[in-house]
Amino acid sequence: MLKYLLAGIAFGIILVKAELISWFRIQEMFRLQSFHLYGIIGSAVVTGMIAVMLIKKFGIKTIRGEVIHIPDKKFHKGNIYGGLIFGLGWALTGACPGPLLAQAGGGATVIVITLLSAVAGTWVYGKLRERLPH
Amino acid sequence: MWLRQPWPWYVAGPLIGLTVPLLLVLGNKTFGISASLRHVCAACIPANIPFFTYEWKKEKWNLVFALGILLGGFLAMTFMRDSTAVTVHPRLVNELAGYGIHDYSSLIPGELFSWQQLLTVRGLIMMAGGGFLVGFGTRYAGGCTSGHSIMGLASLQWPSLAATCCFMAGGFIMANLILPFILSL
Numbered sequence: 001m002l003k004y005l006l007a008g009i010a011f012g013i014i015l016v017k018a019e020l021i022s023w024f025r026i027q028e029m030f031r032l033q034s035f036h037l038y039g040i041i042g043s044a045v046v047t048g049m050i051a052v053m054l055i056k057k058f059g060i061k062t063i064r065g066e067v068i069h070i071p072d073k074k075f076h077k078g079n080i081y082g083g084l085i086f087g088l089g090w091a092l093t094g095a096c097p098g099p100l101l102a103q104a105g106g107g108a109t110v111i112v113i114t115l116l117s118a119v120a121g122t123w124v125y126g127k128l129r130e131r132l133p134h
Numbered sequence: 135m136w137l138r139q140p141w142p143w144y145v146a147g148p149l150i151g152l153t154v155p156l157l158l159v160l161g162n163k164t165f166g167i168s169a170s171l172r173h174v175c176a177a178c179i180p181a182n183i184p185f186f187t188y189e190w191k192k193e194k195w196n197l198v199f200a201l202g203i204l205l206g207g208f209l210a211m212t213f214m215r216d217s218t219a220v221t222v223h224p225r226l227v228n229e230l231a232g233y234g235i236h237d238y239s240s241l242i243p244g245e246l247f248s249w250q251q252l253l254t255v256r257g258l259i260m261m262a263g264g265g266f267l268v269g270f271g272t273r274y275a276g277g278c279t280s281g282h283s284i285m286g287l288a289s290l291q292w293p294s295l296a297a298t299c300c301f302m303a304g305g306f307i308m309a310n311l312i313l314p315f316i317l318s319l
Contacts, residue, residue: 048289068158086267088304125269
C-alpha cells in the first residue's frame with residue numbers, strides 16, 4: 001500500500017506545482033484566456049497514450065509479473081448527463097476531485113466541506129441510480 | 135529555484151500522464167480519483183444501496199492514493215510554495231474586480247473560499263453546491279478528469295471522449311453563463 005501512498009503524494013505535489021488546484025486557472029481555461037490547462041491535459045493524454053501503446057506492444061507486466069489489463073468502458077447516457085453536471089461543478093469549485101484533495105491538504109481547510117458535499121453527491125447518485133436514465 | 139516556481143505545462147502534463155503507466159505497472163490499477171468518493175460511501179454509509187454494497191476493501195489502494203494526494207498538497211503548499219502573487223489574465227482580473235475579488239495571494243481565492251464565506255449564499259453555492267455537483271456528476275458520468283479525460287482518452291475509449299466533451303461543455307456554460315450571477319450575489 002505504501003507505493004500507492006507515494007504515488008499519491010507525487011501526484012498531489014504535481015497538482016499544486018502545475019497550478020491545477022488554482023480556481024483562477026480553471027476560470028481562464030473556460031474563458032479561453034490561457035493555454036496552460038489545455039497544454040497540461042493534452043500532453044498528459046499523449047504521454048499516457050504512448051505509455052499504454054508501449055505496454056501493449058512489448059507486453060510489459062506489473063512488478064508482480066501479472067499481465068496488464070485495462071477494462072473497457074461502456075457508453076451510457078450518464079457519460080453525457082453526468083459529464084455536464086460535473087462540468088458545472090468543476091467551473092464552480094475550480095477543481096476536480098484530485099485538486100480538491102490537494103487543496104484541502106494544502107491548508108484550505110474549508111474545502112473539506114466541498115469534499116463532504118462531493119461524497120454526499122456521490123451517495124445521492126447511488127440512491128437515485130435506478131431512476132436515472134443510463 | 136525551480137522547485138518553488140510554478141511548473142510549465144510541458145513539464146507537468148507529461149508527469150501527470152506518467153501516472154497512467156505507473157499505476158498499471160505497480161499493480162494493474164486504472165488511474166481514477168472520483169471512485170474514491172464511492173468507496174467512502176461504501177465504507178461509511180452504504181445504507182443497503184446496491185451501488186454501495188461491494189467489497190470496497192479490495193479498492194483500498196484508491197483511498198490510500200487519495201490520502202497521498204492530500205499529503206502531497208500539504209507538502210507542496212508548505213515547502214515548495216511560490217511566495218509571489220498568482221499571475222492571472224488581465225481580462226479575468228477585470229471581470230473579478232467587478233465582483234469585489236482582488237486578492238491574488240493564493241491559488242485558491244480567500245475572498246470566495248473560506249469558513250466565513252461558507253455562511254454566505256454565494257459561498258454556500260460555490261463550496262457546498264459545487265462539491266455536490268462534482269460528486270453527483272462524476273459518479274453519474276462514471277469518472278472524472280483523471281478517469282475519463284486522462285486514463286480513458288489515453289486508452290482510446292470513446293465513452294471517455296464523450297464524457298470529456300461534456301465536462302468541458304458544462305464548464306463553459308457555468309463559467310460564462312451562470313457563474314456571473316452567482317458571483318454577483
